[in-house]
Amino acid sequence: MNIKYVDLIDQTYYFPQEEFTLDGENLRFHGIDLMKVIEEYGSPLKFTYLPKISENIRKAKNWFQEAMDKHAYKGQYHYCYCTKSSHFEAVLDRALENDIHIETSSAFDINIIEKLKGKGKIKDDTYVLCNGFKRDQYIQNIARLINEGHQNCIPIIDNYEEISLLSNVIKGDYKVGIRIASEEEPKFEFYTSRLGIGYKNIVPFYEDQIKNNDNVELKMLHFFINTGIRDNAYYWNELVKCLKVYVRLKKICPSLDSLNIGGGFPIKNSLAFDYDYQYMVNEIINQINIACAEAEVPVPHIFTEFGSFTVGESGGAVYEVLYQKQQNDREKWNMIDSSFITTLPDTWAINKRFIMLPINRWEDEYERVLLGGLTCDSDDYYNSEQNMNAIYLPKYKKERPLYIGFFNTGAYQESIGGFGGLQHCLIPQPKHLLIDKDKNGNITTKLFAEQQKVEDLLKILGYSTNETKSL
Structure with missing residues (x-):
């Protein structure tokens, strides 16, 4: 009986695909060792894979040139x-x-x-x-x-x-x-x-x-x-x-x-x-x-x-499943270490679908779950309505951390989510990485922005200054 997560994907989709491959039980995105990135930078995090921008521009130019020639x-x-x-x-x-x-x-x-x-x-x-x-x-x-x-x-x-x-x-x-x-x-x-x-x-x-x-x-x-x-x-x-x-x-x-x-x-x-x-x-x-x-x-x-075609497929977001809540006989809530409302606002606002896959533990048994964010808002979730199908992930095990990735999130999410500003329930904005390739084709990473700190939010809210001015 095929009960592993990798078996579920294999019998449901053509896999591997151009940008998604496996290295053992871990997922790679455009060859990026995502688990290595997590080990170095932690979770939650967002990233922009810059080479994908050039790739899509070149593709579109070629399509139009071919059509015009034809x-x-x-x-x-x-x-x-x-x-x-x-x-x-x-x-x-x-x-x-x-x-x-x-x-x-x-x-x-x-x-x-x-x-x-x-x-x-x-x-x-x-x-x-x-x-x-x-x-x-x-x-x-x-x-x-x-x-x-x-x-x-x-x-x-x-x-x-x-x-x-x-x-x-x-x-x-x-x-x-x-x-x-x-x-x-x-x-x-x-x-x-x-x-x-x-x-x-x-x-x-x-x-x-x-x-x-x-x-x-x-x-x-x-x-x-x-x-x-x-x-x-x-x-x-x-x-x-x-x-x-x-x-x-x-x-x-x-x-x-x-x-x-x-x-x-x-x-x-x-x-x-x-x-x-x-x-x-x-x-x-x-x-x-x-x-x-x-x-x-x-x-x-x-x-x-x-716009979206240029930059959308370059972006991704990585979260850790912190805990699983069994709310009734059939609903299991996997709680992530961030918020969908603030980091992927289109999932909440317009039920936009992104590709969601586990980053590790592909050889484990799977289960059907719902995904919940950290805010105290009942709309902070991601389920089958956004994902097109029911969400299946490797079974939650407290002793074996599970990381999940949302891919092709590079368009609009930062501006709509208010990058660097106030976030719902003051959940901090995750750190953001720029991922590139050097002249030899090796993957490089650069920290673009740190995760928000309490001081950043207090300053926006006015708690860090006592200055007053007379009109």
Whole structure:
């Protein structure tokens, strides 16, 4: 009878996989000896495996190049990274090594762009696409970047007021894009995205505010689907509607030459994950080619904005199972040494799935469990709803510590969780490692941030200062 955890995985999934292998009874991730990392740094911890960022960027560039060659596509492809997925310098440094461009979403993003430009990481010809609803500080920062000579900074117009706001502070000519307010999936509580300008209003907006404005040049139409690029009727229907707007606008606006197909690729969230990236890219390029040929307009240059796809699969979180609570006849709660709400907030907020696997004891018998976090909040758990299937782990044994890993967690979790700030129930933020490879291919580790200390939290809360000021 197959009762070992390794047998369960072997009969359920194809295993080992590209990034997951076994070394005896211990799990390796991209060849990283996770147990060795735990022995050196302890638990809980989070990590970023930097080589995976470059790997995914190269993959996407190859998919688009192959599709463009196949369909004799005459436009160019530009890969953009969405900074909101992870703003950390190490992440952006690694991404920018791969000749990419940047998409921003708020005012302080521009300050990061300026820092990177000062270090030579961002060049004058790097595209900086500025998305989001723009208030005064964001407008001022965009204007400063353009006024200082970065002509490839392209504000993506989100509402009817932004052209006049930008024109008031930008000296001379500048380029813009327009974001389409796509229709959301039927399951959404609202029908049309709050971001951008409606399909029917794009051409009238161009004719009213851009066509006769000598200082503004329309270069890009931005198409974004919140649920990402997926092979379903909803995505293809929205793409067709977008292409109709593009060809109609192109016929009256010769300067329009780029289409931004935002809405990123999905990332692996299960050992059973199956997504044909090359097929999707081929079909997107084919559809654009056909639409433009039928309308007798030149094909656009293609921009993509990949955030989660760029950095998501580089991240991981490691926890120790501290204790098991038998709450009734059938529910066993494995309590981890941190909190899901604070360290993986998407598991709590949107029931997001990540790959969860034990790091050690794969040769032990397994049992069905629920996973609980340390906060006194009943929502601090991870169960079959998030994991897609029931959770099975090696049986809890007090004398044999069990470590578990959550993988492909590199996008959004730190910013949504408030990295370095207050955490629910004052559970400290775990230490964070940067994992890389040296020139010889050897794995290297670097401590990026220590686990929060009580002094850090007390300072935020105001307990460490007695200073008062008179108004």
